[in-house]
Amino acid sequence: MNAVVQAKAESRHLLSGNEAVARAAWEAGVRVAAAYPGTPATEILENIALYPDIYSEWSVNEKVAVEVAIGASLAGSRALAAMKHVGMNVASDAFMTQSLAGVVGGLVIVVADDVGLSSSQNEQDSRYWGRFGHMPILEPADSQEAYDMVKRAFDLSEEYEVPVIVRMTTRVCHVKAMVEFDGERVEHRAAGFQKNPQRWVMTPANAKPRLPLMHERDRKFRELSETIDLNIVFPGGDRRIGFVTAGPAFMHVRETFPNAPVLKLGFSCPPPLDKIRAFAGQVDTLVVVEETELLLETEIRAAGIAVRGKDVLPRFGELAPSVLRPAIKPLLGEPWEVPKRAQASVFPRPPTMCASCPHLGPYFALSHIRNLNIIGDIGCYTLGAGHPWNALDTCTCMGASLSMAHGMDKGRGESDEKKHIVAVIGDSTFLHMGMQGLLNMIYNRGNVTVLLLDNRSVGMTGGQENPGTGEDLHGLPAPRVDFAKLVEGLGVRPERIRMVDPYELPTIVKLVREETKMEEPSVIITNRPCSLTDRFERLQPYVVIDDQCTGCGNCIDLGCPAIFVARRETVTAKSGKSKELVFARIDANTCTGCHMCVETCAPEAIVQPQPQNRVIRIQPHA
Amino acid sequence: MRDGITNILVVGIGGQGVMTAAEMLARTALSQGYDVKKTEVAGMAQRGGVVSSHVRFGPKVYSPQIDAGEADLLIGFEAAEALRWLPHLRPTGVAMVNTLRLPPPVVSAGLYDYPADPIADLAASGIEVHAFDAGAIAEELGNSKLVNTIMLGAISDHLPFPAEVLKASIVEGFRAYKPRLADINAQAFDAGREAGHAKTTTHRSAT
Numbered sequence: 001m002n003a004v005v006q007a008k009a010e011s012r013h014l015l016s017g018n019e020a021v022a023r024a025a026w027e028a029g030v031r032v033a034a035a036y037p038g039t040p041a042t043e044i045l046e047n048i049a050l051y052p053d054i055y056s057e058w059s060v061n062e063k064v065a066v067e068v069a070i071g072a073s074l075a076g077s078r079a080l081a082a083m084k085h086v087g088m089n090v091a092s093d094a095f096m097t098q099s100l101a102g103v104v105g106g107l108v109i110v111v112a113d114d115v116g117l118s119s120s121q122n123e124q125d126s127r128y129w130g131r132f133g134h135m136p137i138l139e140p141a142d143s144q145e146a147y148d149m150v151k152r153a154f155d156l157s158e159e160y161e162v163p164v165i166v167r168m169t170t171r172v173c174h175v176k177a178m179v180e181f182d183g184e185r186v187e188h189r190a191a192g193f194q195k196n197p198q199r200w201v202m203t204p205a206n207a208k209p210r211l212p213l214m215h216e217r218d219r220k221f222r223e224l225s226e227t228i229d230l231n232i233v234f235p236g237g238d239r240r241i242g243f244v245t246a247g248p249a250f251m252h253v254r255e256t257f258p259n260a261p262v263l264k265l266g267f268s269c270p271p272p273l274d275k276i277r278a279f280a281g282q283v284d285t286l287v288v289v290e291e292t293e294l295l296l297e298t299e300i301r302a303a304g305i306a307v308r309g310k311d312v313l314p315r316f317g318e319l320a321p322s323v324l325r326p327a328i329k330p331l332l333g334e335p336w337e338v339p340k341r342a343q344a345s346v347f348p349r350p351p352t353m354c355a356s357c358p359h360l361g362p363y364f365a366l367s368h369i370r371n372l373n374i375i376g377d378i379g380c381y382t383l384g385a386g387h388p389w390n391a392l393d394t395c396t397c398m399g400a401s402l403s404m405a406h407g408m409d410k411g412r413g414e415s416d417e418k419k420h421i422v423a424v425i426g427d428s429t430f431l432h433m434g435m436q437g438l439l440n441m442i443y444n445r446g447n448v449t450v451l452l453l454d455n456r457s458v459g460m461t462g463g464q465e466n467p468g469t470g471e472d473l474h475g476l477p478a479p480r481v482d483f484a485k486l487v488e489g490l491g492v493r494p495e496r497i498r499m500v501d502p503y504e505l506p507t508i509v510k511l512v513r514e515e516t517k518m519e520e521p522s523v524i525i526t527n528r529p530c531s532l533t534d535r536f537e538r539l540q541p542y543v544v545i546d547d548q549c550t551g552c553g554n555c556i557d558l559g560c561p562a563i564f565v566a567r568r569e570t571v572t573a574k575s576g577k578s579k580e581l582v583f584a585r586i587d588a589n590t591c592t593g594c595h596m597c598v599e600t601c602a603p604e605a606i607v608q609p610q611p612q613n614r615v616i617r618i619q620p621h622a
Numbered sequence: 623m624r625d626g627i628t629n630i631l632v633v634g635i636g637g638q639g640v641m642t643a644a645e646m647l648a649r650t651a652l653s654q655g656y657d658v659k660k661t662e663v664a665g666m667a668q669r670g671g672v673v674s675s676h677v678r679f680g681p682k683v684y685s686p687q688i689d690a691g692e693a694d695l696l697i698g699f700e701a702a703e704a705l706r707w708l709p710h711l712r713p714t715g716v717a718m719v720n721t722l723r724l725p726p727p728v729v730s731a732g733l734y735d736y737p738a739d740p741i742a743d744l745a746a747s748g749i750e751v752h753a754f755d756a757g758a759i760a761e762e763l764g765n766s767k768l769v770n771t772i773m774l775g776a777i778s779d780h781l782p783f784p785a786e787v788l789k790a791s792i793v794e795g796f797r798a799y800k801p802r803l804a805d806i807n808a809q810a811f812d813a814g815r816e817a818g819h820a821k822t823t824t825h826r827s828a829t
Contacts, residue, residue, distance in 0.1 A: 014645075014652050014660075118663050142659070142686075175661040175686045176648060248686075255685035322689045339691055344743065346706040347734035349635070349726045351669035383669065387728055460669075556731065561670055565730045582732075589766070 002050045007181060015179045017172035020143040021110055022047030023181065024150035025080050028106070029188035030054050032072035034065035036432060037461040038084030039119040040173035041112035045082055046464075049473050053185060058465055058473045061398070061432040062087030066094040066109065073107040074200065076190035078154055082110040085124040086397065090433065092129065095163055097202050099133045100210045102161040105190060106154035109135075115169040115291045116318045119460070121378065121395060123316055125293040126167050130269035134214050136221050137165045137269035138230065139246040143177040149230070149266060151183075160217055167268075169291060171248040171318060222270045230266030233279060240332055242283030244276055244296060244307075249289045249319045256321040257328070271296055273303045280305050285331060289324065292316050353383050355562040356536065356594035358455050358528035361502035364558050364600075365509040366391035366422065366451075372516065373408060373419050375448075377401035377434065379426040380459040380530075388559045392424065399433025401425045406437065406446040420449060420516035427454040428466040431481065435490065441521055442491035449515045450523040453502070454483055455530040463533040487523045496522035503528060505599040531592060539593030540608050544584050548605035551581025555597040555606065562590035563597060627680035628782055629688045633707045634699025635724055636673050639770035643697065644675035646774055647781075650791040651679035654783045661686035670726060672703065697777055699769070700724050701753075705740040708747060717744055718777045718818055720756040720769065745822050752776065754817040760810065765803075768810040775814025785815060 004013055004023055015023070021044050025033060033056040035045035049056045059065035062083040069079035083091060088111050095109065111129070114120040130137040138153050140146040146168065153164040198206050225231060236242075238259040245253050246265040253262055263279045265271060280286040288297040288309035297309040312327045313319060329336035353359055359381045366374055367389040376382055376392040377400060385392035394404060405423035408416070425434045430452055441448055458464040465471045470480035484497050496518065500508050508524075515522040529535035544555075546566070555563050566585040572578050586597070586606070598606045630647055634640040641662055648660040656679035663674060676688045693711045698704025698719040711717060725736045737743060741753045754776070760768040771792055778785035789811045796804040 012652075014649055014658060116663075170663075171661065171686065175659055176645070177659045177683075177686070178652060178657060251684040251686070318687075320687050320689070321685055322687075344705045344708045346702050346737065346740075347726070347729055349670070349672045349703075350728065351636075351671035352727055354669060380669065387733065388731060559727060561727055563730070564725065565732065568732065 005050045009181050009183050012178055012180045014176050015143045015147075016043065016174055016176050017140065017143045017146040017168055018043035018174070019047050020147040020179050021082070021150050021166070021168075022051070023179075024147045025108075026051040026054060027181070027183050027185050028151045028154040029078050029186050030080050030154070031077035031105075031188075031190060032056075032069060032079040033082070034059045034068040034080075035082040036060065036062050036065055036087060037458045037464040038062075038087050038112075039461055040114055040170040041082050041084045041087070041110065041168070042461045042464065043173070044110055044112075045473065048080070056473055060467060062091040063094050066091040066098075069107055069109075070094060070098050070103070073103040073105040075193045076105045078106040078158075078188050080108050080110065083112070084120065085111060085113040085126050086120065086122065087111070088124075088126055088129055090398070092133070095129075095135070096133050097207075099135050099163055100207060100214055101200060101202055102210075103157060103163055104161070104194075105188065106157035107163045108150060108153045108157055108166055109163055110150070110166045110168060112168045112170065112173045113291075115171065118170055121397065123292060125291075125295065126165070127269060127295055128293070130165055130167075131295075133163075134218055135163050135165050135269075136160075136267065137167050138266060139167050139268045140172055140266070141246075141248050141250045141264070142172060142175065143179045145266065146172055147179050147181070152230070160220065162217060165269075167247065169248055175248075218270065222273075225267050225270050225272040226275050228267045231272050231275060232264055232266070234262040234264060236261040239283045241285050241287050241328065242279055243287050243289055244279070244300070245289040246296070247291060249291050252319055252321050252324055253289050256324045265296070268296065271299055273300065273305070276300055277303065277305050280307070287328065287331070289313065289319055291319055350386055351383060352386065352561055353380065353559060354531050355560055355590045356531040356592040356596070357560075358502040358526055358530070359384065359453055360558055360560055360596055361505055361508050362424070362451055362453060362512075362526060363389040363391050364505055365512045366424075367557070368509060369512055369516070371419050372422050373405075373416060374422045374424060375401045375405040375408060377423075377425040377429050379429050380455075381424055381426055381453055384424065388557055398429055399425070399437055402434050402437030402441055402448065402450060405448040405450075406441040406444070409446050409448055410444075421447070422449045422451060422512075422516065424451045424453065426459065427452070427456065427468040427483070428458040430483075431467055435486070438487060438492070438521075438523070439490045446521060447519060448521055449512070449518070450521065451512070452483060452487070452523055452525045454526055455528065456535055457530040457533050459530045459532070463530055483525050487525075492521055492523050496520060498522065498524045500524055500526055501528065502526040503594055503596045503599075505596060531594070536592070540610065541588045541591035541593050542586050542595070542598065542606050542608050543588070544586055545605045545607060546583070546585075548603050549583050550603050550605070551583045552602070553582035553584070554600040554602070555584050556582055558597055558600055560597060562587050562592075625680060627678055627683060628695075629693045630677040630695045630697065630777075631688055631693040631707055631710050632675045632677065632697045632699070633703045634673055635703065636669065636671055638673070638699045639767070640673045640699055641675050643699075643770050643774055644677050646788070646792055646795070647677045648679070650783070650788050651677070653791060654787065656680060657683045659683045659686035672706070674707065695777060695780055697773055699773060701740040702737055705737060705743055708744060708749070711749055713748065716750045716780050717752070718773065718780070719744065719751065719753040720773060721753050722755070722757050741822060751822040752818050752820060753822045754820070756814065756817070759813050759817060763806060763810055763813065765806060768807065771807045771810040772814035772817070775811035776818025778811070778815055779818065
């Protein structure tokens with residue numbers, strides 16, 4: 001078993017913020033934890049899963065995860081839901097009302113904002129949800145605080161009968177730092193669900209009397225914020241600027257201005273306005289350093305306190321020392337010039353699909369078919385927008401591909417008249433929020449060709465399980481959804497449901513061609529596992545016989561990272577036109593023997609040194 | 623090393639073991655009584671992107687990030703990646719670089735050029751560069767996954783604690799979880815340490 005899981009109180013460990021949250025949840029007596037994977041929050045549930053005392057699950061989406069946690073809380077159990085920032089949008093319908101009804105067992109929502117967008121489609125500030133949903137927010141600045149504050153959040157949640165948000169950012173989730181444990185698991189008895197329709201059935205008549213109670217609760221939190229030991233002043237000798245800050249920005253402020261007084265808000269919503277006013281009185285200028293939106297600053301200014309912040313600091317991205325220094329130094333009358341350094345000019349290295357990725361085949365097909373509008377979704381297949389495929393035209397949010405494609409079909413403009421509309425979505429995203437879009441399209445007699453790329457994993461977040469993989473969070477066998485039956489059940493005609501091996505390039509090109517011409521919805525389902533998961537079987541690598549390579553470059557168009565350009569030659573054809581030939585080589589360490597590139601090679605220059613009889617040869621297409 | 627803080631930047635490509643190497647450095651520093659922070663940006667890195675891991679340790683560490691011009695040591699698992707992160711190194715810093723060249727698909731496709739000699743470019747900037755082919759040493763030892771330990775061995779004489787401490791921490795880790803690999807990693811560490819001693823002046827990297 002994992003060393004951290006077995007660790008006793010008073011031991012010290014190097015933990016990421018996510019690992020610290022998991023340990024704290026265990027110590028706090030959490031009985032139920034649910035999440036949908038999403039960077040940078042994924043490892044919270046993966047680590048909670050290591051503790052056998054906690055029931056934990058991958059839910060199909062964040063709304064479901066929060067509702068599972070709410071149900072457990074009403075039964076009296078302590079419960080936790082974790083998600084990335086965009087997951088909060090999905091989950092919000094649930095917690096916006098439960099915040100009014102309240103909770104029984106402590107309910108904590110851990111949200112991880114991807115400040116700086118390392119792996120997200122937008123940058124959101126989840127602190128708005130605390131204001132919008134009348135829920136308090138704790139903001140840890142590092143792993144130790146994540147550990148301490150998650151435990152604290154459960155106590156607050158039970159005392160005030162409200163869901164509590166613990167707001168993390170990438171720079172807490174994925175930073176490893178020292179954590180000292182101060183306890184071990186404390187069981188919290190679950191009394192069982194106490195029926196009380198006036199409390200739990202949120203009809204207008206029952207919800208209305210809760211409103212004044214919710215506002216009274218807000219008032220109590222405003223008082224608590226003034227006195228709680230999570231909002232603390234770090235004195236400093238240089239009083240020209242005093243900082244109000246929270247989360248990892250606190251660390252950057254201390255690093256950059258070690259002698260400045262700092263009011264650090266661990267309990268940041270609602271903010272302690274009196275405390276801030278008193279602090280402001282002790283410094284020449286009050287500066288708010290907050291990631292990312294102008295939120296505390298607005299509230300402080302509305303309270304009549306003179307404050308600066310986003311007039312000099314950026315309203316997006318991390319407020320790292322390299323950002324703080326040039327912004328704040330001028331306020332101190334100390335101009336700061338970014339030191340000139342030798343800038344190395346190095347090519348970009350954008351993320352790309354992997355060798356044998358089962359998405360390569362579909363994107364090879366999509367990049368070879370004209371007149372398509374390709375509406376994409378969230379997952380590894382978003383990389384299809386990049387080089388060399390350039391075969392993805394939109395990416396907005398989880399599940400949007402099907403519904404946006406339907407809307408584009410119905411709202412066709414002049415240039416779309418002869419275009420076919422294609423939606424591309426993965427297995428997990430389809431189950432998360434895509435099914436509704438397909439049902440809607442069928443019901444409303446739309447016409448979209450759907451590529452359902454089933455790689456049996458949540459790929460981009462590191463290969464987690466979902467209801468389509470046949471395993472659960474713990475790697476135990478679980479019921480596996482049958483995608484063909486599922487889409488048939490939603491109303492796709494059986495003739496228009498096509499299963500295909502994505503490695504069989506000629507077949508998939510032919511299928512996409514055929515189905516896009518149909519005047520009704522069709523779903524093409526691929527069936528090869530993600531090549532980074534254990535379900536993928538690695539075979540003997542291929543090599544290019546240089547003498548036989550004609551330099552056509554077809555295999556390069558596949559976009560497989562195992563295929564490199566060996567050399568280029570420019571030849572002049574009889575017509576006088578010059579043409580560039582690209583000769584390929586395959587890197588033996590990267591190639592996994594999937595044989596996809598063989599399908600692109602007319603001169604049969606790509607071979608396995610010792611052929612394996614398991615390889616299926618497909619007739620090359622004309 | 624300002625304020626007693628050591629800043630180490632480990633860089634490379636997803637899957638090369640950059641994060642594992644950084645983790646070993648961080649754990650060893652923690653065992654020596656330092657306050658430690660380690661951070662990386664690797665969200666989509668498993669898909670062939672750039673990985674950078676920052677390790678900071680000292681009496682008290684606040685920000686986990688190493689600013690441009692603040693790294694004391696740069697460990698590059700790939701030649702062009704080391705060059706990419708050169709601006710993060712102090713003028714007095716040391717770069718320990720694996721001469722491996724891994725051009726990405728955008729270079730293969732002819733959209734960008736791979737630098738002709740990244741090691742020479744690094745050396746030309748005036749910093750102290752040590753470059754060697756860690757992959758070749760790993761092959762000699764019979765396991766390409768040893769590159770990680772070889773690079774740690776190479777940097778071990780530039781740390782504020784004895785090289786033996788880092789070696790013991792790596793070898794003990796293997797002894798506990800993968801005992802079969804303990805001895806070979808000890809050898810890899812020593813081989814890397816030896817290879818890391820030579821300074822590069824006008825080195826021409828292998829192609």
